[in-house]
Amino acid sequence: MSTQLEQLFDKLWPINRSLTGDGNRASLKLLSETVDIEIKEVASGTQCYDWTVPAEWNIKEAWIKNGKGEKIVDFSINNLHILGYSIPYKGKVSYQELISHLYTLPQQPTLIPYRTSYYEKRWGFCLTQIAFDQLDPNDIYEVFIDSSLNENGSMTIGEAYIKGDSDEEILFSTYICHPSLAVNELSGPLVSSLIYQKIKQRPKNKYSYRFLFIPETIGSIYSLTQYGNFWKEKLVAGFVVTCVGHNAPFTYKKSRRGDSFVDRAAELVLMQDWEETQILDFFPGGSDERQYCSPGFNLPVGSLMRTMYGQYPEYHTSGDNKSLICFKTMEKTVEVYLEILQLIEANKKYVNKFPNGEPQLGKRGLYPTVSTPKKKNSQINAMMWLLNYSDGTNDLLSIIKKSNLHSSSILEALEVLTNAGILE
């Protein structure tokens, strides 16, 4: 499996992605090999609430040559060298003019920054501070950018859908607009594709599952125009899948609601099994969760990450590359996503049909017939919690939390009691 993930990573890595363009199409096509993705085109100019789908951007070649004709910055070497959405340009410029178009990281002189200018027309290059410092102020530079901005183009997005017993759905949203960045973002589509496969394999799903592979911000805002009102009624839980590349403790960022199923299930699973887990209250920064959780929708969408955006020094630089990624950890992350889903799917307000005193478990073979020694085993304990609190007002997640027992014990006891006709 990690081999599969790594191979997919290696294929996706060199492709130049952005809000729009052929790189996105190629990436979605590659992902289609494992996920049954429907690829959609949204025309440039499409209005999405307060936003407009931008012109489609493509780029073939871009470089800067010094006076000696040597290429000193070259997009063909690293996608990050070009300012995203740079307009076409060809010409000779002085040092002074050139540097007004250059972006560096003075504090991290060996790294190329990742920068874009989606919504204002300009051109620019990103380079290391070291390379910048070698520029000769007296030289004249030749700049060439063979890009295009097509107002009649489109934004390309991918969707996959697994139909469940109910049309209530669970959303996985991940983004595909960052070129050659590993943790943020390739880890997101990779983990999402693996979750897709696991769910697809299950014989039966209670809820339907929707996977979105979209550019950040404009992609999720567009999706809200399509599904936002439906989701207000039908979205059980959602995740923005991003920053799941590090071999590092989990960070879970809650939805704006703070107590939706996804928040409570994620907190339970992480707190019971994972030390050093960080549980963060919602804050209106970060990624697409701030669109899904905008006040007009306020959807139950959280984000389960390893090391979060902005919390590692290589974030949004050329340092965010394969060397940061642990493919084995991604698989473990997928397991945790599935554990959380299991709780969300099982969550309900069960009712104990024998609410007056406790039901006699012994006569049903569910309780030892010789009185037990001091410590009850945890399954009897789990049954007692379920029986006492299943009064139609407490849902499963709240009983697990109250009991301080492992969710797996409660799920087992739930099955036993449901099969015995005691809980319903």
Next chain:
Amino acid sequence: MSTQLEQLFDKLWPINRSLTGDGNRASLKLLSETVDIEIKEVASGTQCYDWTVPAEWNIKEAWIKNGKGEKIVDFSINNLHILGYSIPYKGKVSYQELISHLYTLPQQPTLIPYRTSYYEKRWGFCLTQIAFDQLDPNDIYEVFIDSSLNENGSMTIGEAYIKGDSDEEILFSTYICHPSLAVNELSGPLVSSLIYQKIKQRPKNKYSYRFLFIPETIGSIYSLTQYGNFWKEKLVAGFVVTCVGHNAPFTYKKSRRGDSFVDRAAELVLMQDWEETQILDFFPGGSDERQYCSPGFNLPVGSLMRTMYGQYPEYHTSGDNKSLICFKTMEKTVEVYLEILQLIEANKKYVNKFPNGEPQLGKRGLYPTVSTPKKKNSQINAMMWLLNYSDGTNDLLSIIKKSNLHSSSILEALEVLTNAGILE
């Protein structure tokens, strides 16, 4: 008083008690010397929600002899030697067969475990691991159990009732089914009997008091069939009295509601005067509180203990004997029960008849006429708290808690202000 308690203990100790049987009758008769107990018989076979009152069990003699005819285990030496509810048996058995009927505590080799088999017919003996290890695998053993299970018998329970001004009632429930165990259980009936005497002596009681001396589980479930619906309307507070034998800090286990009068009063009294007190949220294990607090009734019943069941190593073994008991501490425990009752009885939402600004206490002789030095005395402080918060929405318990004053100061101030016609 401790002499009285100790004498009663010594008389009750040797009697073999169980869910049913003559030992229970004899025990209740002994308790009747100090408590005005009505003894009731509940016929075997009586249906109690999901449970059925079992056949009446009595036992006269039970032993195991080795090949040499020596009694190696003998019920007449310790009641715990017989598995509770053992069926009659007489016969010779091999070592292999015998040991399938024996119960020991390998980790506590000098102690006899306490075990029962109420709801499945079998016979067995409990013995120390040391005695077990001395059995000869090649010997043939003679087993004799002169017991009877009478389907036409009954379960014997005891009730006492002190009528108060109101038919709203306060419940004390304690159990009488453990043979020759001291902390758990003889401390419970002993402390209950002393509480009974103290309340009976009072000239006047606001609430009525009911005391139940019953076998665990089936006894409380039976009582719920009798009083459960009445209690839903009329039970102000209740206690399961158990594990009050140790000279050790208090443990209070809250009712399932968590904020009923009994929970709030017990917490206040314990926190203000007793260091190292443990206040536990309800959990659906333990004793009869889990029946009283079952979801169909959810009664305000907590449990005030010293060292709790399961929290001391001798629990449910022959080590739980008189050596663990402190009779002086039991008397102190009764005082604390009475302090809690005092708060419960006084608890009400009082109304300050002078709600606009503060009433002028000085002109009523309730405030020093020369301005006081820096620290107000605590009674004036207590009056201020009562006056300010007695707006008909805060009850006495909440005002005590908010004030952080000792409940006795507030109770004194309450009397002063009520007598002055300021509070009502």
Next chain:
Amino acid sequence: MSTQLEQLFDKLWPINRSLTGDGNRASLKLLSETVDIEIKEVASGTQCYDWTVPAEWNIKEAWIKNGKGEKIVDFSINNLHILGYSIPYKGKVSYQELISHLYTLPQQPTLIPYRTSYYEKRWGFCLTQIAFDQLDPNDIYEVFIDSSLNENGSMTIGEAYIKGDSDEEILFSTYICHPSLAVNELSGPLVSSLIYQKIKQRPKNKYSYRFLFIPETIGSIYSLTQYGNFWKEKLVAGFVVTCVGHNAPFTYKKSRRGDSFVDRAAELVLMQDWEETQILDFFPGGSDERQYCSPGFNLPVGSLMRTMYGQYPEYHTSGDNKSLICFKTMEKTVEVYLEILQLIEANKKYVNKFPNGEPQLGKRGLYPTVSTPKKKNSQINAMMWLLNYSDGTNDLLSIIKKSNLHSSSILEALEVLTNAGILE
């Protein structure tokens, strides 16, 4: 400004103040030089709920002479020497009789206590323990008190009012009944007068502002008879201004409601900028807040102090004099009051007119057009918090608290977004 405050202090200091009398008139007249005070007379005997305005007390001269005719205690030297509201007296008394009229502080032998007997007729003197100890038990003492208690007099109070756009009002209440005490009380009227000036200077006020300069307790209870019912509808926030003299950390005592605008705004301002701040829950002691927060009114009135009454050793003694006072700190305190007012005035439930996804700030020039480096600047962050939570249910104070940002950032962002027509 501190010069102005200090000059005013020096003028007010020697005047003898009490619940009533010419000293209070003189003090209010002095305050009128900076505050537009309306001076009102409330006739002695006026009923105020459970209280009655007392007779007017004035005093010209009061002393004790020893047998040699030496004045050993003299009111003309320190106002505190006379027990407040002492009745007139002239006569010779034995040592034994004399000392039943003397008040000292044995634990602080160099300080004169501050004592009154407003509501019971008696005479007395306050002196240092050192002076007391020098009295000769065999001497005969001459006592002279030239005071008067006029049943046809009045209680003098001062009010100032600044009309705002709305008749909803904000109250500042400070007291003027303590003679020659610096922190408690002259700091209160001084700070109040400075707040008055600052608000008066503002071109426009959303709310109206009322300032009360009154004797403690009877003054506020009287004011409640006048404005209490109006305030129940219209009081947005109020402060009892007292104990603002020390150069020491702030103490904020919450209103009884605990979550009124004034409580939340004061807590935010203090916690973000001031270490060692103490935030206290309401308690029904202290000063006039316990009248304003009496259950009949329960007004949103808190108290922003530096070192609180009772928390410094010189409290209510002759040690509470100018040496404790820092006039510079008073000015800083006024600034903090104004910051709190700013939040209270701005507080509202704003509505984001672009609730579906986030509005595109870039096209309005409110967001950088080149993607920003790792840390967003705090103004963008503040805009995000306002946009996401301005859904009509969260008010400004709650958004500031949730965001953990400095209130000034949020206020700036609020202005930007309001001007851009995004928030309303």
